[in-house]
Amino acid sequence: MEKLHINLDEKSYDIFIDRGIFNEIGKYISKVYKKKKIVVVTDTNVDKLYGDKLLKNLKMSGYMPAKVVFDAGEENKNFETLTEVYEKIIDSEIKRGDLLIAFGGGVVGDLAGFAASTIYRGIDFIQIPTTLLAQVDSSVGGKVAVDTTRGKNLVGSFYQPRMVVIDPDLLKTLDEREVRSGMAEVIKYGAIYDSEFFDYLLGKEDLKSSMTDIEKIIKKCCEIKAKIVEKDELDLGLRMILNFGHTLGHAIEKYYNYGKYTHGEAISIGMYDITKLGERLGITKPGVSDKIKEILKKYNLPIEDEVEIKDLIEIMKTDKKNISGILNFIFLSEIGKVEIKKVGEEEITNKLFK
Numbered sequence: 247m248e249k250l251h252i253n254l255d256e257k258s259y260d261i262f263i264d265r266g267i268f269n270e271i272g273k274y275i276s277k278v279y280k281k282k283k284i285v286v287v288t289d290t291n292v293d294k295l296y297g298d299k300l301l302k303n304l305k306m307s308g309y310m311p312a313k314v315v316f317d318a319g320e321e322n323k324n325f326e327t328l329t330e331v332y333e334k335i336i337d338s339e340i341k342r343g344d345l346l347i348a349f350g351g352g353v354v355g356d357l358a359g360f361a362a363s364t365i366y367r368g369i370d371f372i373q374i375p376t377t378l379l380a381q382v383d384s385s386v387g388g389k390v391a392v393d394t395t396r397g398k399n400l401v402g403s404f405y406q407p408r409m410v411v412i413d414p415d416l417l418k419t420l421d422e423r424e425v426r427s428g429m430a431e432v433i434k435y436g437a438i439y440d441s442e443f444f445d446y447l448l449g450k451e452d453l454k455s456s457m458t459d460i461e462k463i464i465k466k467c468c469e470i471k472a473k474i475v476e477k478d479e480l481d482l483g484l485r486m487i488l489n490f491g492h493t494l495g496h497a498i499e500k501y502y503n504y505g506k507y508t509h510g511e512a513i514s515i516g517m518y519d520i521t522k523l524g525e526r527l528g529i530t531k532p533g534v535s536d537k538i539k540e541i542l543k544k545y546n547l548p549i550e551d552e553v554e555i556k557d558l559i560e561i562m563k564t565d566k567k568n569i570s571g572i573l574n575f576i577f578l579s580e581i582g583k584v585e586i587k588k589v590g591e592e593e594i595t596n597k598l599f600k
C-alpha cells in the first residue's frame with residue numbers, strides 16, 4: 247500500500263493507492279469522517295459497474311449512504327446536471343457536516359467536487375477516482391469545476407478533498423481509449439517535470455506493459471502533482487505547468503463541442519502543437535517535438551487535427567491562465583523543463599501564431 251501526503255496546512259490530506267483498497271473503503275473513510283450519512287455522486291456507467299458494491303461496502307461499515315447518479319460524459323459536466331445533483335443531494339437529506347464521495351472519472355470528480363464546495367456553502371468530500379486520468383491527475387489538487395457554453399471549466403473553485411482513495415483494480419473495466427487518454431496526462435508529467443520518468447515511459451514496449459506497472463506510474467504522477475500543488479495551490483505560478491498542452495487542448499475540446507476527442511486526446515494534440523511552436527520560436531530545443539511525437543504515437547494518441555488555429559484563438563482567450571488579458575503559455579525548453587511565456591491577447595495572432 248502506498249500512502250502519499252499532500253501538505254496544505256489545515257487542508258492537508260492523504261492519498262492511498264492499492265489494489266483492492268475499494269473493498270475496504272469504510273476503514274479509510276473512518277479516518278476522516280466519524281458520522282453516518284454519506285452521499286455518493288457518480289455517473290451512469292460507474293454506477294452500473296460498481297454502484298451497488300460501493301453502497302454495500304459502506305453499509306457494512308455502518309454508514310448510511312445515499313446515491314446520486316447523473317448521465318456519463320463531458321457534455322454533461324454543466325450547470326444543468328449540477329442543478330439536478332444539488333437537488334438530489336438535498337432530497338436525500340444530506341446536511342452540512344455530512345460527507346460527499348465523488349466516485350468516478352474526472353467528470354464526476356470535477357462536478358461532484360464543485361457541488362461539494364458550494365452546497366450549503368461547502369461540505370467535506372472524498373475522491374474515489376475510477377479512470378486512469380482521474381487516478382493520476384484530476385482527483386488530486388482540488389481543482390473542481392463545470393463547463394459553460396463559453397468554454398471548459400469556466401466556473402469552479404479550489405476545494406481540496408479530505409482524502410483520495412485510489413484502487414488500480416477499478417481500471418480493469420475501463421476501455422482502452424480511456425486508458426490511453428489517461429496516459430496523455432501521465433506523459434505530461436514526464437514532459438514537464440521528470441525526464442527520467444519520460445524516458446521510462448518511452449522505453450515501455452506498449453500500453454499493456456505500462457499497465458503491468460500502473461501502481462508505480464500512478465504513484466509517480468500523484469507525487470509530482472502533490473509537490474507542485476503544495477507550492478502553488480491557487481494556480482498563480484508554478485502550478486500552471488500542469489496545464490502544458492491544455493490551452494490548445496481545451497480549445498479543441500470546446501471547438502468540437504466535446505464530441506470528437508476525450509480530454510486526454512485533445513491535450514495530446516495540444517502538447518505536440520505547442521512543442522512544435524516552441525521550436526519555431528526558439529524556446530524549445532530542436533528535436534524535442536520529435537520525442538513528444540514518438541511517445542504520443544507509442545500510446546496511440548492523436549497528435550494533429552485539421553482545425554485551423556484562427557478558429558481556436560478566440561476560445562483560447564477564455565483560458566484561466568489569461569490573467570487580466572495576459573495569457574500564460576507553457577512551453578518545454580527541453581524534456582523535463584518548462585518555460586512559462588506571457589503573451590498579451592492581441593499578440594496571440596500577430597506574434598505567437600503568425
Ligand SMILES: NC(=O)c1ccc[n+]([C@@H]2O[C@H](COP(=O)([O-])OP(=O)(O)OC[C@H]3O[C@@H](n4cnc5c(N)ncnc54)[C@H](O)[C@@H]3O)[C@@H](O)[C@H]2O)c1
Nearest residue numbers: 291318351352353354376377379383384389416419420509
Ligand atoms: N480537476 C483536475 O485537476 C482535472 C485534471 C485533469 C482532467 N480533468 C477533467 O477530467 C475530465 C476527464 O476525465 P476522464 O477522462 O476520467 O473522463 P470521464 O469522467 O468522462 O470518464 C471517461 C469514461 O469512462 C467511464 N468510466 C469511469 N470509470 C470507469 C471504470 N472504472 N470502468 C469503466 N468505465 C468507467 C465514464 O463513465 C466515462 O464514460 C475532463 O472534464 C477534464 O477537464 C480535471
Ligand SMILES: O=C(O)C(=O)C[C@@H](O)[C@H](O)[C@H](O)COP(=O)(O)O
Nearest residue numbers: 383387389398399485488489492566
Ligand atoms: O491541476 C491542475 O492545475 C491542472 O491544470 C491539471 C489539468 O490536467 C486539468 O485538465 C485541469 O482541470 C485544467 O485546469 P484549468 O484551470 O485549465 O481548467
Ligand SMILES: [Zn+2]
Nearest residue numbers: 431492509513
Ligand atoms: Zn488535464
